[in-house]
Amino acid sequence: MQGAAGLLCETAEGPPRPWQRQPCGRCPGCTLLRSGSHPDLRLLLPAALAGELGQRAAGSGGEAPPDGRAASRGTVGREIAIDQVRELIDWAQATSHRGGLKVALVHPLDAMAAPAANALLKVLEEPPAGLCLLAGSHRLDRVLPTLRSRCLLQPWGRPDAARALDELRRRGTEQPEAVAAWCRNAVFDSDPARGLQWTRRLVEQMAAGQAPQGDGVAPAVAVESLQKLSFDLLRCRAGLPALYLQGLDDSLRRLGGQGDAGAWQQWWRRLAQAAATADFPLHAGLAVQAWIVEWTHLCTSRAK
Numbered sequence: 001m002q003g004a005a006g007l008l009c010e011t012a013e014g015p016p017r018p019w020q021r022q023p024c025g026r027c028p029g030c031t032l033l034r035s036g037s038h039p040d041l042r043l044l045l046p047a048a049l050a051g052e053l054g055q056r057a058a059g060s061g062g063e064a065p066p067d068g069r070a071a072s073r074g075t076v077g078r079e080i081a082i083d084q085v086r087e088l089i090d091w092a093q094a095t096s097h098r099g100g101l102k103v104a105l106v107h108p109l110d111a112m113a114a115p116a117a118n119a120l121l122k123v124l125e126e127p128p129a130g131l132c133l134l135a136g137s138h139r140l141d142r143v144l145p146t147l148r149s150r151c152l153l154q155p156w157g158r159p160d161a162a163r164a165l166d167e168l169r170r171r172g173t174e175q176p177e178a179v180a181a182w183c184r185n186a187v188f189d190s191d192p193a194r195g196l197q198w199t200r201r202l203v204e205q206m207a208a209g210q211a212p213q214g215d216g217v218a219p220a221v222a223v224e225s226l227q228k229l230s231f232d233l234l235r236c237r238a239g240l241p242a243l244y245l246q247g248l249d250d251s252l253r254r255l256g257g258q259g260d261a262g263a264w265q266q267w268w269r270r271l272a273q274a275a276a277t278a279d280f281p282l283h284a285g286l287a288v289q290a291w292i293v294e295w296t297h298l299c300t301s302r303a304k
């Protein structure tokens with residue numbers, strides 16, 4: 001938002017990169033931005049994130065998109081919908097209200113299915129005059145390479161722990177400390193708590209001696225969660241505190257991570273391969289359950 005403020009300020013001057021300018025805070029542009037009604041600013045956020053941030057996302061009207069495909073992958077409202085991108089394109093074609101730049105903030109750039117990303121790519125290929133597109137992402141590796149290659153990259157640090165907690169509390173997130181640990185303070189991700197409850201349930205089921213059930217989560221989320229869980233298991237096995245699953249150290253230590261080092265190495269490789277193809281498994285439910293079985297076996301088998 002700071003970058004957008006410098007671009008929409010009507011008196012700011014300074015660095016050649018206009019998004020680094022300091023807004024004056026007094027001109028009509030700054031006043032409109034502060035009141036949340038600047039006509040030359042558009043936010044492109046997933047509906048769920050917009051709701052949490054108290055913003056109105058472009059095109060969505062704050063509602064989750066009625067997209068059956070997204071629903072089947074458990075991403076309703078967590079992705080930027082193609083209708084939102086189309087609405088942004090229409091808005092970008094019109095002339096600027098204030099006679100200056102038009103600014104579109106897109107976040108997270110990785111929270112887009114291929115059709116929406118391709119629609120946005122067309123804007124970047126032939127950008128309307130005076131449009132400045134600022135996009136953010138915690139996961140550059142998940143951004144369409146053709147999109148990424150048309151952006152000027154500017155690295156930003158993650159929020160520190162205090163800022164991340166403040167942000168989660170402001171949104172009314174339950175168990176903000178646990179969520180901040182789980183996402184390593186990447187609280188502006190489209191769904192920072194994604195996979196946390198699912199992983200806790202796995203640990204609880206294992207601790208209670210039940211066969212863990214891996215249903216109810218998309219394969220990509222399952223893989224990411226199993227990577228975090230396995231990492232914490234190995235940390236606890238080595239006597240270190242858990243990094244992602246705060247407060248579960250005792251359960252994780254009891255759970256063991258007892259397989260030998262070679263078996264764990266193979267498991268890491270399996271997960272890394274699965275992460276690369278998790279968006280396209282032949283049968284999502286079976287794939288997740290197979291990983292759970294493999295993981296359970298690894299935890300319960302004794303080191304040789």
Ligand SMILES: [Zn+2]
Nearest residue numbers: 009024027030
């Ligand atoms: Zn200003």
